[in-house]
Amino acid sequence: MRTTLATLLAAVLCVEQAYAFMCYVCQEQESNKNCLTISMCTKEDKYCVTVRNNIGTKPNKLVYSKMCSPTCPATSQQQNQTYQKVSCCEKPLCNVNGVSNKQNSYGVMTLGVLASITCIFTSGL
Incomplete structure (x- = not known):
């Protein structure tokens, strides 16, 4: 049973790279x-x-642009009355929110894996 659980967990973590x-x-x-x-x-x-x-x-007029990029541009800059905030992330579809945060992505992924493992053990599989 532990081998099956370990194999399933490894498969879930590797699917994103496929x-x-x-x-x-x-x-x-x-x-x-x-x-x-x-x-x-x-x-x-x-x-x-x-x-x-x-x-x-x-006041508070925001304009969003999203894109793919080979590099992460400068994080923020201010010109005249415009302030620009740039956020980069390295996972597929990670820029769904208005501002991305790499640490939040890892935290959510870890929480999901822990919740899945807890669910499997509590159901007696």
């Missing part, structure tokens, strides 16, 4: 809800990038 690298993409959308188009990245691309511009002409 798929092609994909990211959410959009250009200058006023809502993150409009940035849910999935795109296959090139083999050179290693990052999903989210760029959030806070435009000073209107």
Whole structure:
């Protein structure tokens, strides 16, 4: 039983690597809800990038852009009345939220694996 559990866990953790690298993409959308188009990245691309511009002409006006990228651009910069926040992550479709965070991705994955193992042991399999 332990061998089956270990094999199942290894398979679940390796499945993500079998798929092609994909990211959410959009250009200058006023809502993150409009940035849910999935795109296959090139083999050179290693990052999903989210760029959030806070435009000073209107209070709290945000504009989102998402893309695949071979590198992680500079994290943030300010020009005139515009503040730009750039977030990068290295997992397929990890830029679903308006701002990505690598530590949150690892935490959620670890929590999911622990919950699965707990469920298996409590059900008596």
